[in-house]
Amino acid sequence: xxxxxxxxxxxxxxxxxxxYKVKHDDEMEMLIDSIKEHxxxxxxxxxxxxxxxxxxxSGHRRLFASKRAGLTEVPALVVExxxxxxxxxxxxxxxxxxxxxxxxxxxxxxxxxxxxxxxxHRTDLTSGQLVPKSDDNRTSAEIGEPxxxxxxxxxxYIRLTYLRPKLLEYVDEGRIAFTPAVExxxxxxxEQQDLIQTIxxxxxxxxxxxAVRMKKLSQQGLLDDDKILEIMSEEKANQKERIKIPTExxxxxxxxxxxxxxxxxxxxxxxxxxYRKKQQQKER
Numbered sequence: 001x002x003x004x005x006x007x008x009x010x011x012x013x014x015x016x017x018x019x020y021k022v023k024h025d026d027e028m029e030m031l032i033d034s035i036k037e038h039x040x041x042x043x044x045x046x047x048x049x050x051x052x053x054x055x056x057x058s059g060h061r062r063l064f065a066s067k068r069a070g071l072t073e074v075p076a077l078v079v080e081x082x083x084x085x086x087x088x089x090x091x092x093x094x095x096x097x098x099x100x101x102x103x104x105x106x107x108x109x110x111x112x113x114x115x116x117x118x119x120x121h122r123t124d125l126t127s128g129q130l131v132p133k134s135d136d137n138r139t140s141a142e143i144g145e146p147x148x149x150x151x152x153x154x155x156x157y158i159r160l161t162y163l164r165p166k167l168l169e170y171v172d173e174g175r176i177a178f179t180p181a182v183e184x185x186x187x188x189x190x191e192q193q194d195l196i197q198t199i200x201x202x203x204x205x206x207x208x209x210x211a212v213r214m215k216k217l218s219q220q221g222l223l224d225d226d227k228i229l230e231i232m233s234e235e236k237a238n239q240k241e242r243i244k245i246p247t248e249x250x251x252x253x254x255x256x257x258x259x260x261x262x263x264x265x266x267x268x269x270x271x272x273x274x275y276r277k278k279q280q281q282k283e284r
Contacts, residue, residue: 007076011053019107022064025257031065043075058093084115101172106160159185164192174261180211187218194225198232
């Protein structure tokens with residue numbers, strides 16, 4: 001059952017433990033300005049709760065922007081839906097975004113996996129993937145199919161949810177690549193904290209080979225802070241010559257939502273443009 005309503009913004013609640021981050025960045029400012037001028041063009045989707053409030057399924061960013069724009073009511077499509085179906089709809093309504101971060105995708109896949117598992121989904125008839133016969137593998141295949149990702153990729157993303165928040169932040173920023181991050185997710189909590197301290201003190205991040213070695217030592221019960229420091233202190237080929245500029249000194253020159261890798265790419269493009277300009281001046 002669905003019906004369109006005008007809802008008080010104080011009655012709308014975030015979906016509990018939803019995986020998507022609502023950032024007050026340049027894109028959000030544009031959305032706030034648009035809502036001030038045109039209102040909400042696409043209604044929020046929410047489900048009613050027993051206490052008279054409504055849980056958002058789609059529209060967390062629109063609600064945030066609406067509040068900042070001074071709205072007290074917003075148009076909402078109210079849908080009768082149980083928690084698990086709402087979780088699946090929540091994930092599906094956002095996974096198509098181009099700028100979704102690895103951590104958002106990881107927790108989204110995990111949320112959908114848990115919801116589908118509770119529903120007892122039969123996924124025997126998944127697409128053309130050759131999927132080993134286990135419930136988790138079949139569910140992973142069904143989750144990844146609409147987005148062109150294999151069951152293994154889905155499971156690897158879910159592994160990222162075992163990382164400490166700071167390591168996940170490094171992954172989102174591009175400081176730690178996806179594949180090494182998956183390997184690091186097998187380290188226990190203390191080992192991960194030791195790794196974070198080493199990354200911060202030594203200003204370095206693990207390569208895939210280093211991450212694999214740390215995972216192996218962890219499984220053998222031989223990984224401690226000294227061993228992590230020893231591994232991370234090794235000079236990698238791509239680190240032999242590099243200029244170090246603290247990220248905080250650069251961030252004020254770029255949009256707030258830029259990752260470290262995006263900042264690096266932008267700097268390289270500016271350098272290339274400046275180089276071409278000088279070359280053209282020499283040729284005159």
